[in-house]
Amino acid sequence: MAKVTLTIDQKTVEAEPGDPLLEVAKKAGVYIPHLCYMDDLPSYGGCRLCAVEIEGVRGLPLACTTQVTDGMVVRTDTAPVRELQRGVMETILSEHPDRCLTCHRKIHCLPNWICLRDDVVTDRCVTCAKNQWCELQQVSEFLGMEGTGRFYEEGRSWYGAREEIPLERENPFIERDYNKCILCARCVRVCDEVRGVGAISVTYKGDKARIDTPFGIPLHETNCELCGACVDVCPTASLMDKTTKWAGLPDKLVSTICPYCGTGCQLLLHVKGERIVRVSADAEGAVNKGQACVKGRYGLDFVHHPERLTTPLIRDNGAFREASWDEALDLVASRLGDYRGEEFAAIASSKCTNEDCYILQKFARVVMGSNNVDHCARL
Amino acid sequence: MSTFEGLKTDGEAAWRNYMGDTKPLLQVGMGSCGVAAGAEEALAVLRREVTARNIPATVSITGCNGMCFAEPLVMVTREGRTVTYGEMTPERIPALVEEVLVRGGVWAEAALGVSGEEEWQGIRPLAETEFFRLQERRLMARCGVIDPENIEHNIALGGYAALHKALSGMTPETVIQEMNQSGLAGRGGANFPCGRKWDFLRQAKATPKYMICNADEGDPGAFVNRILLESDPHLVIEGILIGAYATGAEAAYIYLREEYPLAARRLRIALEQARARGLVGDNILGLGFKCNLELVVGAGSYVCGEETGLISSIQDSRGMPRIRPPFPAQAGVFGKPTNVNNVETYANAPLIIAHGGQWYASMGTERARGTKMFSISGHIVRTGVVEVPLGTPLRRIFEEAGGGVGNGRPLKAIQSGGPLSGFLTARHLDLPLEPQAFAPEGVLMGSGGLVFVDEGACLVDMVLRYLTFAQDESCARCTTCRIGTQRYVDILERITQGKGRPQDLDTFRWLEGVMRNGNCAHGQASPTAVISTLRHFPEEYEAHIREKCCPAGVCPLPAASPALTR
Ligand SMILES: Cc1cc2nc3c(=O)[nH]c(=O)nc-3n(C[C@H](O)[C@H](O)[C@H](O)COP(=O)(O)O)c2cc1C
Ligand code: FES
Numbered sequence: 022m023a024k025v026t027l028t029i030d031q032k033t034v035e036a037e038p039g040d041p042l043l044e045v046a047k048k049a050g051v052y053i054p055h056l057c058y059m060d061d062l063p064s065y066g067g068c069r070l071c072a073v074e075i076e077g078v079r080g081l082p083l084a085c086t087t088q089v090t091d092g093m094v095v096r097t098d099t100a101p102v103r104e105l106q107r108g109v110m111e112t113i114l115s116e117h118p119d120r121c122l123t124c125h126r127k128i129h130c131l132p133n134w135i136c137l138r139d140d141v142v143t144d145r146c147v148t149c150a151k152n153q154w155c156e157l158q159q160v161s162e163f164l165g166m167e168g169t170g171r172f173y174e175e176g177r178s179w180y181g182a183r184e185e186i187p188l189e190r191e192n193p194f195i196e197r198d199y200n201k202c203i204l205c206a207r208c209v210r211v212c213d214e215v216r217g218v219g220a221i222s223v224t225y226k227g228d229k230a231r232i233d234t235p236f237g238i239p240l241h242e243t244n245c246e247l248c249g250a251c252v253d254v255c256p257t258a259s260l261m262d263k264t265t266k267w268a269g270l271p272d273k274l275v276s277t278i279c280p281y282c283g284t285g286c287q288l289l290l291h292v293k294g295e296r297i298v299r300v301s302a303d304a305e306g307a308v309n310k311g312q313a314c315v316k317g318r319y320g321l322d323f324v325h326h327p328e329r330l331t332t333p334l335i336r337d338n339g340a341f342r343e344a345s346w347d348e349a350l351d352l353v354a355s356r357l358g359d360y361r362g363e364e365f366a367a368i369a370s371s372k373c374t375n376e377d378c379y380i381l382q383k384f385a386r387v388v389m390g391s392n393n394v395d396h397c398a399r400l
Numbered sequence: 401m402s403t404f405e406g407l408k409t410d411g412e413a414a415w416r417n418y419m420g421d422t423k424p425l426l427q428v429g430m431g432s433c434g435v436a437a438g439a440e441e442a443l444a445v446l447r448r449e450v451t452a453r454n455i456p457a458t459v460s461i462t463g464c465n466g467m468c469f470a471e472p473l474v475m476v477t478r479e480g481r482t483v484t485y486g487e488m489t490p491e492r493i494p495a496l497v498e499e500v501l502v503r504g505g506v507w508a509e510a511a512l513g514v515s516g517e518e519e520w521q522g523i524r525p526l527a528e529t530e531f532f533r534l535q536e537r538r539l540m541a542r543c544g545v546i547d548p549e550n551i552e553h554n555i556a557l558g559g560y561a562a563l564h565k566a567l568s569g570m571t572p573e574t575v576i577q578e579m580n581q582s583g584l585a586g587r588g589g590a591n592f593p594c595g596r597k598w599d600f601l602r603q604a605k606a607t608p609k610y611m612i613c614n615a616d617e618g619d620p621g622a623f624v625n626r627i628l629l630e631s632d633p634h635l636v637i638e639g640i641l642i643g644a645y646a647t648g649a650e651a652a653y654i655y656l657r658e659e660y661p662l663a664a665r666r667l668r669i670a671l672e673q674a675r676a677r678g679l680v681g682d683n684i685l686g687l688g689f690k691c692n693l694e695l696v697v698g699a700g701s702y703v704c705g706e707e708t709g710l711i712s713s714i715q716d717s718r719g720m721p722r723i724r725p726p727f728p729a730q731a732g733v734f735g736k737p738t739n740v741n742n743v744e745t746y747a748n749a750p751l752i753i754a755h756g757g758q759w760y761a762s763m764g765t766e767r768a769r770g771t772k773m774f775s776i777s778g779h780i781v782r783t784g785v786v787e788v789p790l791g792t793p794l795r796r797i798f799e800e801a802g803g804g805v806g807n808g809r810p811l812k813a814i815q816s817g818g819p820l821s822g823f824l825t826a827r828h829l830d831l832p833l834e835p836q837a838f839a840p841e842g843v844l845m846g847s848g849g850l851v852f853v854d855e856g857a858c859l860v861d862m863v864l865r866y867l868t869f870a871q872d873e874s875c876a877r878c879t880t881c882r883i884g885t886q887r888y889v890d891i892l893e894r895i896t897q898g899k900g901r902p903q904d905l906d907t908f909r910w911l912e913g914v915m916r917n918g919n920c921a922h923g924q925a926s927p928t929a930v931i932s933t934l935r936h937f938p939e940e941y942e943a944h945i946r947e948k949c950c951p952a953g954v955c956p957l958p959a960a961s962p963a964l965t966r
Pocket of ligand 2: 068084086
């Protein structure tokens, strides 16, 4: 279909007709605050933050549920838009531990400092595991929420007599803390619409509404695959990797291929000093597009295991000694020369790629003259 | 396959036999209102008495004729005249049997009125009583007259004739034309022209198309749909089928709220009887029109009455209103074109097709055509359901049909249209009952509920209850609705405890502006109860916030300002 041309904050932008305005703006470098939209998934329209002004359209429509049309003139940074966004944010923050987000002194605090001005030292950004990589925090900063606090002491809001929701930490990988949840339902949608699992859902309604498993059973007792996709999309500290929740911010991100299977998922290693503190799936990965499984995501801690083999070992007189790859491969090649045909069999590992497996069977048939070829995934 | 003529002949024979010119007919009013007042026991006692005394009489049931205040009702028909007796509790049944069956007369003190236009045996016509005289009974013509579990009665009294007329002699386009001409607007609250909505579906390209009847009736204080479904379910079924024919829908659903078990029972029976007679199914009345109709019972959520929430619920999804576009007429249930109308909207269709759009449009006002059912309750003498021409002054409903407050206290407020609407004052009694007259007052006329409130009530307390309801029923999609309603509840609660602050009223107005940004009308309109009372009853808030008192003495505060009593 022919492209459409629209204007966003005076920028002329080309887009596919019917694309969500929010995504088109994002690609054009115009940030529209949002907390529930996820790239490539149907809009949910839940956070109500992404309001914009569109010429000829009544009120302040949402950018995520608006499909772009030719000639559309959009403004994202007008006073009514910002006022509404701040209003929505103030409402959201009234249900979230928000003291830092609205504190006028927050620029004076460094990560993991203890607040000097306030006696309530728990439940604030500086003591939150998500501090400085939290989307809610980023949106608050973008909208300048300091000094707001209309609902400061209201009965059910965070500083009132709200009942704490116990943390769910029964599985080894994902920790769920719904005290911080803003019900954007990203986790529910990624689980259902991307992973096709549907282990969690929005349950109940009104102030009792909560993301939960069926009947509130622990996550690992559901059909959850513990893939961690929900953790990746959570804009708050509600869903965190249990083992590395408190590891802090990485120094750098390293893109790599998962060592576990032949799929070859692209992973991002969050590296701090010499350690991998967290693993997430790389959105740039051609085969996995930001998704990973439990092994790649939570199974890379073996890297730092003291007993992990880092060089080949050769058995000399009944004892192993370390060797170089060249030496080890030469030894294998020389010893293989003693065998031919039926004497030989090759078994490939499922960590190998298709190409590796192809080469191995070729080697077995052509070089070794054997049809004894198998693969561990068949066992 | 039965022809319509055959059905009509059978129905008329059954009806004649039922009304019986030799044996008297006794019908116990078995609407939910009657059952709640003891109609089931009354029926059992009546049956026992008649059998034990070996009296030749037919004992049967009927629906509710709208006189909920006088339940249980017993209708006694003899010589073609029906006398309605009120408050026939099980204890009074033997006396009734004694008076009207054994002695063969009437029980004048217990009689509410007689059918027809003339007095009969000293009993005045029901139509002349205060409750009835302002009414124009079209939708309710068979309510409280027929046995709602018997399709033959409905057919004998004109049921399915309009469907037959449409199928045998009208094109879908002419049906829509008649609907447009009638000026019928949706009765579910939004007041959208029904014919235009049908036309959207007719023009939709994708198939199959679906017709949905919204019988979720969640507004507290509204029970007009229930009365229709319990008393004349076939009228609604016929209307849905006419709509399906006009729009090309092949399947239809009735989405009924779980809290209406009796209506569910009546609808199941009605559907079974209609299917057995070829009125619902693959080849309706042998005229080649196909429409399957199914009953879906909800699980108890207010927002499932919102049309897209309802569609999600039918699909076994969480009952959450959806993001529009796409609109239901483009992609509704199962992603197919869908039309949603209220029970009462559909019930009007057979009347319009039978008598013509012009006939229909002649009733009501210029901007609001036809008759509308209203359920009246609260602080009034006569609680019940009335059907009046649109434009009837609210005062006539309150004073004539409702009989006024009746406890000596003056009227304070009128709540119309449920929790998404607001409150009017006694000053508004002269408003005509039409949606357009209510709107400038910041209130919706809504789907038919009218709750009258006397001076004994505290409006801040009532508004708190309404907002608590709205809060509890938020589907939790939109942050503005889910959290905004909670904040309203918090602040209102605080005000009723004497901890209100003057700036709270600003917060109310500010928060309304934020909530207008919600996805569906639930989130957008929940603040209306607060905003309309801020406008019409500012003194109530003033008293609670500034004087720290509750003039009605409902909240845990002194009834008069501490400053004044000191
Ligand atoms: C929260 C909410 C609840 C609603 N509940 C009902 C209901 O119980 N019954 C109904 O007919 N319409 C209800 N509606 C209105 C429907 O969305 C829709 O407008 C109506 O069914 C259309 O039918 P009509 O055109 O015949 O009025 C509700 C709307 C909202 C926003
Ligand atoms: S991103 Fe548009 S509503 Fe959340």
